[in-house]
Amino acid sequence: MFDTPTRYIFEDFITDTGRARSGDELFGLLRKGVGQYGYDRLVFTVRRDVDLPESLNGHALLYSYPEDWVKYYIENNCASFDPVMKAGATQANAFTWDGLEKRSVYTPKQTRFMRLADEAGLKNGVGVPIRGSGSTIAGVGLASTERCDAAHPHLDMLSAFCTQFYAAFKRLNPRTASEQTEPAHLSPREREVLTWMASGKTDDEIGMILSISRNTVDSHVRHIFLKLNACNRVTAVVAGLMHGHIHL
Template sequence: METWKESQLKQLTFAKGIDAAYPILLRFAENLGFNFCAVSVVSLHRDTPLKTLQINNYPEEWNSQYEKRNYSKVDPLIAHCNHSMTPIVWGESVFAETLQLWQGLKQHGLQYGWSQSFHHEPSGLCSIISLARKHCSISPLELYEHFGYMFYAASHLSELFARTLPPQALKPRQPQLSPRELEVLRLSADGKTAFEISMILSLSERTVNYHVQNVIEKLNVCNKISAVIAAARAGII
């Protein structure tokens, strides 16, 4: 690792809050060859109303236009980052359904960029770091070289923000059950045996038991009955 990268990542690690971490992250982005750096942290919990944190050095005119036109509701970068932690490179194809947003980015020197998110499971927070520049597209090699650094930075920002939340806001996210697992769980709640469920869903009994075991592990319980009870209490079924 280059000396400056190691030094700035160490500074980022010891930052006490996001206000202190952002200038470090901005310098890091500039050293990587980017003009702009944006940070946002949102809650993916619909029942946990938290004000979105947004810090960036974008042109003020663009920030005003973005807010005035409520672009956050249709921004494909946000939609992607809220559901995936894979990096997304900005381009016309990404903004195919929001061309006005794409034109605005280009007009303000934000044409070449990429975004990286991190989902903080204990708190349900999603942090997004976006880097952008006026010239020069982002190559696959460049993305590969910088992905690890930005993923770490995004995870650290989530952790810093989570520390500022009141305890009641730190609700664990509900386990994500597959549609098939939900079907098996609902039928189990109706008192059906593995054999009966296999007949209803046209599955083998072994497959049904496999889904049951997955549900037990995801809900962190010890048996099928406990899984049904835990799922009902959590409002999953």
């Protein structure tokens, strides 16, 4: 299954994605491309890309994962501890889930999560991070319904298919003129404060960590809210992540 000769050559995939007129059509082409290597379960996620409309920044934008698994994933906020998602945000190259687990130290919660994914029919998993201009973080998760212990994942070709898919997806979904605003500029200290806010620290705790007074922290927080057009700490952190000011 995983070592069958390529039948849908990459050059044809490039031509076909250039002609596609919808995200669903593009996703169908991607399924065809990676399907020849045995991967019939896909999920496409954009964690952050300021070149795309904000409505297209999110988990499971397009997918062929089991519906009940996607529902479970979203309802239980699994993205906050999913080791594959975290690796996809920090790694530059495609990786296998098995390889990631061998070189990582999972928490019991993460280990159980990965076992549940396997039971849900997501086997031989591969993560394909996609990097673009600025602080873009996106990716495609690939898996198979059937387990193949001798799976050869063809990581380079899978990366090529996914990267070309993303380039075509962005072509179809440009931001409108009204959305193309210049991102706010945060000072290095404001980024530090926002990073600790994202970690759940209080103003007093941030002041102790950065060796500044609570009043100074409060001043930075107010400036951050103003620059990011945020009404509270949660929206400030979300905006900071969205525009690449901070990384988790």
